[in-house]
Amino acid sequence: MRGDTAVALTIRRRKAKxxxxxxxxxxxxxxxQLRDxxxxxxxxxxxxxLDLGLVTDIDTAGMQVLLSAAVTAASEGKPLAIGKTSEAVVDTCRLMGLENAPPFTAMSR
Structure with missing residues (x-):
């Protein structure tokens, strides 16, 4: 979905995931928009x-949205996993000291 912002979300359904x-x-x-x-x-x-492989830029607000989504999912007993990640995501995660924080512990590029 492309709106008036520079983010696009593509949603793929496969069985229960x-x-x-x-x-x-x-x-x-x-x-x-991302939070909603x-x-x-x-x-x-x-x-x-989440597939973050095509994220070109992420700041602390974007990281907070991802962390909040993980907390919300966990509180509802639903797993939220991160699949692919871009260099921008990995760099910001390291800069913020979050590389060992769920859901970022299993990041891959």
Whole structure:
């Protein structure tokens, strides 16, 4: 879905799992849209996986949205996994000291 912001979400359904591919920027400008879309996905599906391989820029607001989504999913007993990650995500995660924090512990590129 492309809106007026620089983020696009592609949603793929496979059996009981939903994969949400985030492409473009995940910064404070896109945070509200990203938060709302992820909340809908977590509310609707039992298993959600994030594909962050095409994220070109992410700031602390974008990281907070991802962490919040993980906390929300966990509180509902639903796993939220991260599949592919871009260099931008890995770099910001390291800069913030979050590389060992769930859900980022299992990041792959």
């Amino acid at each position: 939903l994969t949400v591919a985030i492409e473009g920027k995940a910064t404070i400008v896109e945070a509200e 879309e992820l909340a809908k996905c977590i509310e609707t599906w039992d298993r959600v996986q």
